[in-house]
Amino acid sequence: MIIDDQYYNIIIIGTGAGGGTLVHKLAPTGKKILVLERGNFLPPENKNLSDTEIFKRERYHAPEQWYDNAGEPFHPQTNYSVGGNTKIYSGALLRMRERDFEEVKHQEGISREWPLKYQDFEPYYTEAEKLYRVHGKQGDDPTEPYRSEDYPHPPVSHESQILSICDRISKQGLHPAHLPLGLQEKEVKTDAEVKGIVPALSYPNVTLKTDAKAVCLHTNPSGVEVKAVQVEIDGQSHLFFADIFVVACGAIKSAALLLRSANGSHPKGIGNSSDQVGRNFMKQQMTAVVQLTPTANSGLFQRTLYINDFYWGYGDYPYPMGHIQNSGGLFQDVIFAESPPILSILAKLLPGFGLRQLATRSIGWWLQTEDLPTPNNRVRAVGSKLYLDYTPNNAEAHDRLVYRWQDVLKAVDSNTSGTVFSRNIHPRGEVPIQVVAHQCGTCLFGSDPATSVLDLNCRTHDVDNLYVVDGSFFPSSSAVSPALTIMANALRVGEHLIERLG
Template sequence: MIVDDQYYDVIIVGTGAGGGTLARKLAPTGKKILILERGVFPLRESSEAQDIELFKKETFHAPEQWYDENGEPFRPQTSYCVGGNTKIYSGVLMRMRDRDFETVQHQDGISPAWGLKYSDFEPYYTEAEKLYQVHGKLGDDPTEPAHSEDYSFPPVEHESHIQTVVDGLSKQDIHPAYLPIGLGDQGRTDAEDTGITPALKYENVTLKTSAHVVCLHTNPSGTAIKAVQAKIGDQSYLFLGDIVVLSCGAINSAALLLRSQNEKHPNGIANSSDQVGRNLMKQQLSVVVQLTTDPNSALFQRTVSVNDFYWGDKHYHYPMGHVQNAGGILRDVIFTEAPPVFSAISRLLPSVGIRQLATRSLGWWLQTEDLPNPNNRIRFVGDKLHIDFTQSNVEAHDRLVYRWIDTLKQVESLHPGMFNRVSHPRSDMPVQVVAHQCGTCRFGEDPKTSVLDLNCRAHEVDNLYVVDSSFFPSNSSISPALTVIANALRVGEHLIERLK
């Protein structure tokens, strides 16, 4: 074991939306900051990943095995590289609705209230939107919460096929809205170009890649983290620091805490409440495909969202969820890694090649909130990581799918020559697709029912923080990315005061 000869004020583990943003926030303080990243710099931007063969090669699947609740192994679709999952995300950066922070009744149960409210996050949402260059437009979405400032960048215009659908939706008294999306000079903004790269311009910031953190070590009393153990190549290193921040993703942050058990923390660090690893949430994610008679480029951005069914409708008085277009299929990395979508279309049109199908398809993502369940959890059997997960709100999601397909049919009836209306294939994302994972280290004021306090500091460990989506007590029906970024900025402000 090699003990690093440097001592750091802050050690950040992970470079995704939380860790990368926090590094950018703390870099100007002059404090000595170490960033540890399991992966390396990616070879190319996600927006350049236009090879339809990606899904066959499992390019963005982690080089390890996890196990489902039946003990079956799988390779998770998650990204270990500088920038984390923001290197393969869609770039959609949407605020949670103000009601998402309150107690919400769903058909399958309660979505619990947060210890903080929308007003507590609002200034950090604004800061995050400026930092990640979010393009958007206010006033079209009836569920949009109040903004203290307008978007700094104009919305991205719709591709012609999407514009046709948008016009048809408006005729049905539906409210299509421009999708807020982070875009810079190089394409989608992410935690590498917006967080890590600017942070590394400061001499006080050090990044070590290929550094797989395997254990946290506490002081003898168990009240503080004294060292972070990482494997770099074939050698183990110990890094010492005053404050340790985890941003490994909801699954891996919880797994690291569980693996780091010791005499003072026999069930895992910060886990006397037995809440670490529990309440894993992962939205129900489905894709519905429209087939068109004429081709599109298959390279356009996502641009439109529909939240008319977010809180339900006159036929169903429980929340259903969020709809957005999938963007050009050749540009959407996660979409291209979803073989069920293409196999569904291929069964309908077996004589047409996959690339041609991609240019004659419009995809729609449908997202429904998953409720916290303590039995949905991360656990270890020996050294094997198991994911126990059962979805909730299944009927609500099915209703959203059927309602959306009916809505698309109404649009298509206005343009019978433009759409192939033979079917609308649907594909549901399995547990292996860990997009939008959250929970596992929820924050709250009661140490008996939460892992972190409202500043995302572990109740039991004074210098340990978690800034990925682990802290979510509920997960809404939209992407957690912007809320993770805003929270990292909020926690960063707290840490700046503490570091003084």
């Protein structure tokens, strides 16, 4: 074991939406900060943009195996690099709605109340939107929450075909809205590497170690504080010491790290006296719908549109159904993939079309529905194996959203009826468990140490100098994409840490 001779004020493990944003917030304090990241810098290339590369060819997916509750191995869709999953995300940066912070009744159960409310997060949403350069427009979506300031940048214009679909959707009484996007320039997303880690590294007090995988935390003999983190670098074990430790490895890997750090004082894992670490794992239900259109589009445009008209229910269905956004042009699938997943299925259904023609005659839509927290959906670490026990729930709400959206699209193009095709990413009874893009909820925050892992500052109830700052703290997932809430929370916790570090 190599003992590092430095002593840090704070060690942050992980550089994604949570960790990368927190490092940015703390860098100007002058405190001695060590950042540990198991991946390295990704080369900047267009392929970061392709859904096909991400979902089919698994270009950026970690070469490791996890296990489902039947013990079947699978390859998770997750990314280890500086910036974490924000390096491959789509940059849709939405706020949760005010009601998402309250207890909400769904058809299959309860979406948990958050211990802090929208107004507690609002200033940090505003700060996160500035940091990540969110482009958006307020006023179109009736579910939109209150904002203290307008978006920092104007919205990206819709591609002409999307604009025309917007008009026709509006005529159905719906409220299409500009999707808030974190953008550096027109086509380039902002992420936790570019907006978080890189600027933080200009401060001499911040050190980043890449290819440095944290394997466990060590406490003092009484277990009241973490003394060191054990890290694998180049096949060697190293120990790094600090006053404060922040775990920000993503909801699944943060829970695994706490569980794998079990010792005599913490026999069930560090921070796990409540037996809640790893439980209440959520990832939202997702479906991709492809719409064939009578006229062609460029196939290379941004995703710019979302629809929340069914977010809280529709007609006589009084339960939340979810969120819809367009996927962006599909032509990049043809450029980058040998076998584009959505388009190749379409090609079989419509053999008269070539792939290029299909790509420019199609519009993709992503539909996502909240899944509900339950203790048996959980991360377990057994020896070196990682298990993800997950049984999807809230399926009818999601199915209703899919069918309702197909009806909307059919009415948009009545002359193309029968050409709307739905590919369920998450069909009932057949769980593609490897899709963990929106993972959250494995270390709930709350005020009761018996039922939550973290306190309201995201510090573990059990260990005074240990924090978890990523998607783990979510008590419920909502149906909007999670990254902006993770970033905003990192800024909020950062403020607390600045005060604590003095």
